[in-house]
Each structure stands twice: as C-alpha cells, then as structure tokens.
Amino acid sequence: MAYNCHDTALALLSMKEPMENSVSNDEELYSTIIMLKFRTYCISFDPYESIAQLPSLFTKDFGSKVTDYVTLNDSNHNEFEVLVQQKENKFYFTRGWYELYKFYNLRFGAWVTLVYLEPSRFVMRLKDRFGKDVAIPNYDPPRKYILHREDSQHHNNFGVARFREPLSYHHEKGYFQHAFVKWLNVSDVTSGYLEISFNGFGELVMTSDCTEFSLVDDSGHKWLCTVDLVFDSNKYFKIGGQWRNFCDCRSLREGTIIKIGAPKLGINSIVYITLKVF
Numbered sequence: 001m002a003y004n005c006h007d008t009a010l011a012l013l014s015m016k017e018p019m020e021n022s023v024s025n026d027e028e029l030y031s032t033i034i035m036l037k038f039r040t041y042c043i044s045f046d047p048y049e050s051i052a053q054l055p056s057l058f059t060k061d062f063g064s065k066v067t068d069y070v071t072l073n074d075s076n077h078n079e080f081e082v083l084v085q086q087k088e089n090k091f092y093f094t095r096g097w098y099e100l101y102k103f104y105n106l107r108f109g110a111w112v113t114l115v116y117l118e119p120s121r122f123v124m125r126l127k128d129r130f131g132k133d134v135a136i137p138n139y140d141p142p143r144k145y146i147l148h149r150e151d152s153q154h155h156n157n158f159g160v161a162r163f164r165e166p167l168s169y170h171h172e173k174g175y176f177q178h179a180f181v182k183w184l185n186v187s188d189v190t191s192g193y194l195e196i197s198f199n200g201f202g203e204l205v206m207t208s209d210c211t212e213f214s215l216v217d218d219s220g221h222k223w224l225c226t227v228d229l230v231f232d233s234n235k236y237f238k239i240g241g242q243w244r245n246f247c248d249c250r251s252l253r254e255g256t257i258i259k260i261g262a263p264k265l266g267i268n269s270i271v272y273i274t275l276k277v278f
Contacts, residue, residue: 039116045126047109050098054084054091058116063091067120069147074124077142078103081221095169095220096147100126103143104134143249148214148222148270169220175272176261178205184256192244196260198235205262205271206237213271215239215246225271250275 039062041055063086072080080103082096100106104126113125126134137143180201188194196202206213208229215223223242230238246252258275262268 036115041114041116043112043114045100045106045110045112047101047107050094052093052097052112054093056090058114059089059091062116062119065119066091066116069120069149071121072100072114072124073121074126074136076136076138078137078139079142079144081145081147083147096145099145099219099221103137103145106134110134139248143245145221145249146223148216148220169218171216171218171261171272171274175263176259176274177263178265179259179261181257181259184252184254184258186254189247189252189254189256192240192247194239194243196237196239198229198237201260202237204265205268207267210237210267212241213269215243216270216272217246217250218274218276222270246273 041058043052043055045052066084068084070082070084072082080096080099082093085092085094100110100112104110106126108129110129111127111131113127114122115124116122126136128134178201180196182188182196184194196206206227210227212224212226215225217223223246225239225243226241228238228240230236252258256275258273261272261274263270
C-alpha cells in the first residue's frame with residue numbers, strides 16, 4: 001500500500017511539471033492529454049458578481065506558481081488579461097474578469113472550463129446554464145484586452161496580488177486634473193483616428209514631442225495609441241494606434257460623449273478616458 005501511495009504521489013508531481021511545446025510520439029501525446037485533463041478546472045460565471053473564486057483544487061495544485069496577471073484565451077484566439085488576487089488561502093479572478101460578460105453576452109451566467117497551460121496562461125471553453133456551447137466571436141485580428149498595471153499593486157511573496165478593496169477598477173480624481181470633453185463624430189469612430197485640437201488641452205498635456213501614450217479606460221484596460229501632430233487648416237493631434245480597437249471593443253458611435261484626462265502638464269505617458277461624463 002505504501003508503494004502505491006508513493007507511486008501516486010510521484011505521478012501527481014509529474015502532472016505539475018512544465019508542459020512540452022511539442023510531442024514526437026504516441027506515448028508523449030498520451031502523457032500530454034493526461035496532463036491537460038489534470039490541469040482542467042471549472043468555475044461559474046455569475047453575471048451579478050465582478051469576481052470569481054478559483055477552485056480549491058487549483059489553489060493546491062498551482063497556487064504557488066500562478067502569476068498575478070494571467071491571460072485567458074478562447075478558441076478564436078481572443079485574449080483577456082485578468083488580475084489574480086489572494087485572500088487568505090483563496091484565489092480570485094478580479095479585474096478584467098467581468099469583461100467576459102460583455103464580450104460573450106453572459107447575462108444569464110455560464111460555466112467556464114479553464115485549462116492551466118503555464119503560470120500566466122489559460123485556455124477556456126464556455127457553456128451556458130443549459131450546457132450549450134457559448135458562441136465565440138470571431139474577429140480579424142482577434143480582440144485583446146490588456147489591463148493597465150498600477151505601480152502601487154501589493155503582492156505576496158510569490159507574485160500574486162494581495163486582496164484589496166475595492167476590487168473593481170475606477171479612475172482617481174487626480175487623473176483628470178486637465179480634461180477635455182468631446183462629442184465623437186463619424187470620422188472619430190470610423191477612420192481609426194481621433195482628432196484633438198492642438199489649442200488648449202492638446203497643447204497642455206501632449207506637446208509637439210509626444211508620439212504615443214497608453215489610453216486607460218473605465219474598466220482599467222489600456223490601449224496603446226500613437227500621436228501625430230497635423231498641420232492642416234487647423235492644427236490638431238491625430239490619435240491612432242489602438243484607438244480603432246478601443247472604438248470597436250466599446251461599441252462607440254457618432255454622438256458618444258467622451259472625457260479624456262491627464263494628471264499633469266507636459267508629456268503624459270498615460271492618458272485616461274471615461275464614457276461616464278455626467
């Protein structure tokens with residue numbers, strides 16, 4: 001009996017070893033399939049909660065390995081970066097998790113099957129409450145939701161962020177020391193570029209030397225934008241890069257009101273945007 005227990009313990013340890021990127025024979029293929037099954041976990045998506053607790057089995061298996069930011073990939077290569085936080089001996093998906101609600105239209109909830117591939121990456125499958133596969137949007141290129149990482153983030157001794165309140169992201173008032181409100185026009189939401197007048201806000205927080213910045217939205221996601229100073233009939237900044245992706249992911253339309261803010265004068269590497277203007 002002792003031999004069997006020892007054998008089982010060794011087998012379990014082998015399941016936690018890093019996975020090979022390729023297999024060369026049937027035996028390795030079989031081992032990979034077994035490892036994937038061992039690394040599979042199921043959690044519920046509650047549309048009324050912005051966080052989700054990871055299963056205790058996952059915590060025991062890989063809690064000491066998982067990183068504080070992980071990427072969830074679906075079958076169409078869409079990616080969601082999610083913050084992992086720990087409270088006592090429990091692990092939670094917090095910031096970024098609720099993005100699944102809007103993307104997959106999970107208003108009635110869902111079951112999410114996660115396969116742990118490496119400390120910073122999972123693949124996932126989604127089924128609705130009745131066991132039917134959730135439709136996976138197919139975009140070219142696939143959508144990527146990347147979180148803005150705060151410098152003040154607290155971590156424990158192996159990298160996972162300590163549990164803090166509030167869990168949901170919110171802009172600080174200081175982020176909008178200098179602000180600009182705009183009603184988006186057709187060109188802003190269809191051309192892939194946002195126009196901001198040089199005079200006033202643009203001149204104060206970007207300057208002619210600014211070439212790019214990270215645009216952080218209400219959900220705490222960041223979008224890398226390029227900046228070009230255009231000398232036309234009117235002098236203005238043309239904001240490109242991932243601005244088009246932001247418009248698509250947030251379903252911005254003509255007439256949408258946005259507020260863009262910056263915490264200081266001069267070049268800002270991070271600029272903030274909110275759709276909650278009033």
